[in-house]
Amino acid sequence: MVLPGLQARRWLSTAATARRRHRTEDTPSPEPPGRRAALYVHWPYCEKRCSYCNFNKYIARGADEAAVRDCLVTEARTLLRLSGVRRVDSVFFGGGTPSLASPHTVAAVLEAVAQAAHLPADTEVTLEANPTSAPGPKLAAFGTAGINRLSIGLQSLDGTELRLLGRTHSARDALRTLAEARHLFPGRVSVDLMLGLPQQKVGPWLRQLQELLSCCDDHLSLYQLTLERGTTLFAQVQQGVLPAPDPELAAEMYQEGRTVLREAGFRQYEVSNFARNGALSTHNWTYWQCGQYLGIGPGAHGRFAPQGPGSHAREARIQTLEPDNWMKEVMLFGHGTRKCTSLGNLELLEEVLAMGLRTDVGVTHQHWQQFEPQMTLWDVFGASKEVKELLEQNLLLLDHRGLRCSWDGLAVLDSLLLTLLPQLQEAWQQRGPPHVPGG
Incomplete structure (x- = not known):
């Protein structure tokens, strides 16, 4: 068994060797855009399903992490080969709740990527974390495995709202995890805060934001609740158990919140994302600039132009949703791509416009x-x-x-x-x- 720390050191050593080799070339030149991409890794398991969430996630009961890990490694290698990508500019472990995975899994994926492509030692490598699944020692182990940026699903600092959302953590849990994360990853911790919940009021929500500003790092995301069909919250509103969120109040929260953040020195560099001290998300910026990205794991999405004869158009790819079926396909074919659609020229320009204007x-x-x-x-x-x-x-x-x-x-x-x-x-x-x- 290879320890996570050893795998991380192997990745860092591989990256450093590649960097030295690049520096010693007579005429070094950057990789062309078609040979660069971001990498998204989807971990599909959660402790429980939150009341507002319709993402592709499953309750982690009896999941074979070693089997999932092997398939993530295999799919990463396959898609890097199919895409012809030679440099990975960022890696993002999302979910689900990827902080439920072991650091060993993170290290194994990063090592595989570093072996198949150039992964610079200073590449932004982000992990989404929930407070109850990421105590301080585990966060430190993720750092040893290669993570250098955290995105914490805090969502609220109000206990009633957290219970409404079906979160497993308390406000105290959230603040403790935030403090531990900032100690381990200074300047590279992002937090999410939701707005527009049923019965939520502007004043109390702004006080939450002000409290968060007293202890947060340099990146913050404001997300408005969207009632998604098939979720518990959607059903409760439809049945009259909860009032529908007030869109005018949500708009007021958003406007007031972005003003507060601007006055606190944050740049609103995207519709929902705010950063100061240059702490923008490299990975998400790739999405908004319509750069190429590979998606591995159950239900992951990707956008890239595969290499080979006749392969010129960028493709929109979706991996098989259900984890067991996805693993069967990866073991059979090397990847679990369920749907692959070539993007027409106009479709691509529409994405450039809609994403760029964000x-x-x-x-x-x-x-x-x-x-x-x-x-x-x-x-x-x-x-x-x-x-x-x-x-x-x-x-x-x-x-x-x-x-x-x-x-x-x-x-x-x-x-x-x-x-x-x-x-x-x-x-x-x-x-x-x-x-x-x-x-």
Whole structure:
């Protein structure tokens, strides 16, 4: 049996060797975009299902972690080979509750990735953690295994709200785990806070946010509750057991919250994400910039252009949802990809627009041209009367930098896309479909 610490050292040694080799090349050059990607690893198990969650997760009773680990390693190797990816820019262990896994599993996956591709020693490697599944000693062991950033599912500092959400931790548990995490991973701890819950009020929620600001690190995410069909909360609201969340109150919480965070020195670099001291999530930034990413594990999603004859278009991939079936497919075929869809040129541009506008940078002219070299942002949006109205209302900006939302526009992005996406589709139809690089 290989100890997690030894595996982590092997990964770090492999990364350091690759880095030294790169430095000694006569004419070093960065990997082309098609050869770089982020990697998402889905751990599907949880202690229990939270009342609001409809993610692909299963209660961890009798799960064979060694078998899951072997399949994660196998699938990572296979997809790295199929994608032709030569450098992994970030790794994110999500779920489910990946902090229920052993550090040995994390180390094994990272070692496999480092053997199959260039994984720099300073790569951002994030683990999602719940307070009750991540005591201090285990967090330290994850650090030894290669984790260098934590995302803590805190969600609330109110006991009644935590019980409503079906969380297994208390506010005290959350704050203790946060303090331990900041000690082990200073400057690299993110926390989630939810808003828009049934019966939630603006004032008490803002006091939670202020309390969190007194003890949080440099990254914070604000997520509005979405009632998902099939969840306990959805059923309770439908049956009248709980009142439906008030969308106007939720909007007020969001506006007040982002103002508080701005005054505290946080940059709202994405609709739901705030950072100070440069602590942006490298991994999530790849999503918003429509970079390539590989998804391994049950139900994981990926976007990449496979290598090989005739393989030029980027593909949207979804792995098999149910863990046992996924493992059977991985053992048979090397991966458990259940659905694979080639993205058309217009579909890819729609993603570039919708994802890029989620950020404060928006879609720069240079970034747009990487995906559409013939039709500029001015060509698509410059002559539109509808877009001009949004510019005059100071919800959008279109200038020498590119297209982006204003501070006010970022809060109503969904409504803006109702104008922008049809405008893109119309412009595309008028000029005919050119070739667009998929990777």
